Amino acid sequence: AQKITQTQPGMFVQEKEAVTLDCTYDTSDPSYGLFWYKQPSSGEMIFLIYQGSYDQQNATEGRYSLNFQKARKSANLVISASQLGDSAMYFCAMREGLYGNNRLAFGKGNQVVVIP
């Protein structure tokens, strides 16, 4: 069974608008961590934001915020004030367990294209 589900089709977003990328996850472990990574067309993987399962508040990092709804098992990424450089693939990933071997399971990604 897929642990991370990202099913949105490719998205076009107007520059300066906000965009929300959906991510749902599946785990029975009460301790887990959720990550979002950005992969621009150049191919590198760039860490954006992290949310721990016990964190009381939603994570924020600059223009990135994570809408964490634990009961629904969703961890949506919100990018505010989109910029042309935000055009990329975005991957949601999960680590199960407190830390252990720190293996990550990745979703299939969301494609975002920012248009001027």
Next chain:
Amino acid sequence: NAGVTQTPKFRILKIGQSMTLQCTQDMNHNYMYWYRQDPGMGLKLIYYSVGAGITDKGEVPNGYNVSRSTTEDFPLRLELAAPSQTSVYFCASSLKGSDNYGYTFGSGTRLTVV
């Protein structure tokens, strides 16, 4: 600080050939990982290591081997290359005890098997 360095960046192999993808990190990270990314897909874990001398299989280990003789290096060996191994390979590392154990990724190796 170089971070995670992968070589080569690109490679074309013929079916049945072998090669080693190199990965080295200079951050003294104890955890290292190899992932592959097929077109339009997320990353799948091939092998990982939690420290020198310790390796373990991930989700898709068949056709690959690894070793971890030092903290810095984590090479991935492909024996008898097959077209199904055409992919982009990412090496990553993380540090036990860091804020969220986040990964530092290498820039990837694009491998084509023909």
